[in-house]
Amino acid sequence: MSRIIMGIESSCDETGVGLVRLHDDGTVELLADEVASSVEQHARFGGVVPEVASRAHLEALVPTADRAFAAADLKLSDVDAIAVTAGPGLAGALLVGVAAAKAYATALDVPLYGVNHLAGHIAVDTLEHGPLPSPCLALLVSGGHTQLLRVDDIATTITELGSTVDDAAGEAYDKVARVLDLPYPGGPPIDKAAKQGDPAAIAFPRGMTGPRDAKFDFSFSGLKTAVARWVEGAERRGEEIPVNDVAASFQEAVADVLTAKAVRAAKESGIGTLVISGGVAANSRLSALARERCAEAGIDLRVPRPRLCTDNGAMIAALGAHVVAAGVGQSALDISANPALPVDVVSI
Amino acid sequence: MLVLAIDTATPAVTAGVATLAGDDVTVLAERVTLDARAHGELIMPHARDALQEAGVALGELDAIVCGVGPGPFTGLRAGIATAAALGHALGLNAYPVCSLDAIAAGVDTGEPFLVVTDARRREVYWAAYDASGKRVDGPCVQTPADLGHTVAAGDGGRLYADRLGVRMIEPYYPATSGLVAAASAALLAKAAPGPLTPLYLRRPDAVEPGARKRVTA
Ligand SMILES: [Zn+2]
Numbered sequence: 169m170s171r172i173i174m175g176i177e178s179s180c181d182e183t184g185v186g187l188v189r190l191h192d193d194g195t196v197e198l199l200a201d202e203v204a205s206s207v208e209q210h211a212r213f214g215g216v217v218p219e220v221a222s223r224a225h226l227e228a229l230v231p232t233a234d235r236a237f238a239a240a241d242l243k244l245s246d247v248d249a250i251a252v253t254a255g256p257g258l259a260g261a262l263l264v265g266v267a268a269a270k271a272y273a274t275a276l277d278v279p280l281y282g283v284n285h286l287a288g289h290i291a292v293d294t295l296e297h298g299p300l301p302s303p304c305l306a307l308l309v310s311g312g313h314t315q316l317l318r319v320d321d322i323a324t325t326i327t328e329l330g331s332t333v334d335d336a337a338g339e340a341y342d343k344v345a346r347v348l349d350l351p352y353p354g355g356p357p358i359d360k361a362a363k364q365g366d367p368a369a370i371a372f373p374r375g376m377t378g379p380r381d382a383k384f385d386f387s388f389s390g391l392k393t394a395v396a397r398w399v400e401g402a403e404r405r406g407e408e409i410p411v412n413d414v415a416a417s418f419q420e421a422v423a424d425v426l427t428a429k430a431v432r433a434a435k436e437s438g439i440g441t442l443v444i445s446g447g448v449a450a451n452s453r454l455s456a457l458a459r460e461r462c463a464e465a466g467i468d469l470r471v472p473r474p475r476l477c478t479d480n481g482a483m484i485a486a487l488g489a490h491v492v493a494a495g496v497g498q499s500a501l502d503i504s505a506n507p508a509l510p511v512d513v514v515s516i
Numbered sequence: 517m518l519v520l521a522i523d524t525a526t527p528a529v530t531a532g533v534a535t536l537a538g539d540d541v542t543v544l545a546e547r548v549t550l551d552a553r554a555h556g557e558l559i560m561p562h563a564r565d566a567l568q569e570a571g572v573a574l575g576e577l578d579a580i581v582c583g584v585g586p587g588p589f590t591g592l593r594a595g596i597a598t599a600a601a602l603g604h605a606l607g608l609n610a611y612p613v614c615s616l617d618a619i620a621a622g623v624d625t626g627e628p629f630l631v632v633t634d635a636r637r638r639e640v641y642w643a644a645y646d647a648s649g650k651r652v653d654g655p656c657v658q659t660p661a662d663l664g665h666t667v668a669a670g671d672g673g674r675l676y677a678d679r680l681g682v683r684m685i686e687p688y689y690p691a692t693s694g695l696v697a698a699a700s701a702a703l704l705a706k707a708a709p710g711p712l713t714p715l716y717l718r719r720p721d722a723v724e725p726g727a728r729k730r731v732t733a
Contacts, residue, residue: 234604400731504557
């Protein structure tokens with residue numbers, strides 16, 4: 169008998185409620201994916217304001233859930249389990265989703281699963297491309313995270329190979345956008361400008377690629393500073409800033425490092441599948457370069473469609489379904505949201 | 517009618533089950549923990565345990581009452597999110613009440629009084645009530661000062677009794693009886709409840725960035 173899993177996401181600035189069907193053969197089918205975003209309320213601050221995000225989650229949660237059930241043509245009483253993002257993320261924002269999830273689970277008398285947001289970004293790919301081979305490699309890139317992970321079992325066993333030692337890739341995009349007077353969030357406008365620019369125009373540094381650097385860690389802080397220095401130098405000389413060339417060269421440096429390290433990790437561990445997910449996965453240059461390099465190395469590349477790559481409830485429902493299918497025990501009703509939940513803890 | 521009451525606007529994490537008949541509120545069971553950092557963890561288990569002790573199934577409830585503050589933001593939202601989701605899942609009305617009114621409903625004094633709670637950052641939330649217990653001023657947030665009253669209920673009064681110039685009276689926290697009493701008119705009228713909108717009384721701390729900082733001298 170198939171089961172319906174409701175997923176609730178509130179770790180950053182998107183309130184997401186997703187519904188999936190877990191089939192008896194273990195496949196997971198997407199039924200609804202509703203998101204309410206507070207991104208516009210943060211734009212003038214140049215980054216997510218936690219209190220603004222928390223307030224928006226509280227307002228949006230029940231209406232978003234309503235929309236999800238309407239979209240799937242399901243009733244709340246059809247739900248067989250609730251999954252919720254328990255971390256990592258913003259403390260106050262996470263708490264809204266976790267509190268609501270506990271109430272839904274209690275009222276509907278179904279098990280509750282507090283799950284890991286980062287694992288959700290990987291699990292969401294199964295909605296589009298089917299079960300994940302074991303093992304596979306995952307590259308998570310977004311405004312909040314940049315991580316290279318080995319996935320032996322999406323429901324239980326994830327190991328971090330490397331992560332950023334400073335800024336997340338998406339954060340670097342936001343900061344560089346500010347330097348170039350482009351709007352927040354910086355990903356889409358930089359991607360757009362870069363398409364008209366020359367990626368080889370400026371040789372920006374590739375962070376953490378020296379012989380003594382950690383093989384699979386990332387650093388984007390130096391790159392961000394190098395872009396600012398270059399722009400300030402041109403301003404001082406009274407030159408017009410070639411925004412498109414700067415954007416293209418910056419984006420090339422990011423995509424180059426991310427894909428080079430991911431492909432190297434796959435080769436060294438003999439892993440044949442790479443999943444790229446997170447908000448930055450929608451970046452056109454990153455996906456193009458990844459496709460090129462994976463094809464060369466004989467690696468099967470999986471990138472969920474952009475709508476699934478950004479934060480949403482469907483990814484949490486999908487992960488919840490895999491956790492349920494694996495027979496993992498449910499979470500207690502007194503669980504805490506954990507802003508620093510480690511990536512190897514898939515459910516709590 | 518059977519009512520579940522929830523409040524997380526103060527350090528007290530409170531959930532209880534009561535019956536309301538006319539003006540009579542009878543509390544069947546209540547769970548309270550004083551811990552300003554466990555609202556998110558404890559509020560749902562408290563509601564579940566109170567229901568269990570009262571021998572009431574969630575499906576038997578007629579309504580939910582929820583304190584909507586004022587209160588420190590993160591804890592406050594735990595109770596409101598809980599009440600909102602319970603109301604949604606059970607198809608029940610969830611009635612908002614001012615948490616200071618819920619404290620006032622438990623006050624038994626013959627004179628006008630204040631209800632004062634801790635707003636942190638050396639400020640208090642307060643409201644003023646006449647001798648009959650009707651709110652006549654507030655809710656407001658400000659630094660503690662003489663507000664022209666001689667008695668106050670609420671834990672904020674205890675913290676700043678000197679600067680407020682008040683004598684303390686009970687209760688210090690919202691309780692199930694007070695929450696249900698404060699909502700009784702709306703409950704009995706079976707009126708459509710207003711939205712569960714938190715009484716924040718403060719804007720979020722956020723500053724718009726100034727001019728970009730240069731990285732070169
Ligand atoms: Zn994310």
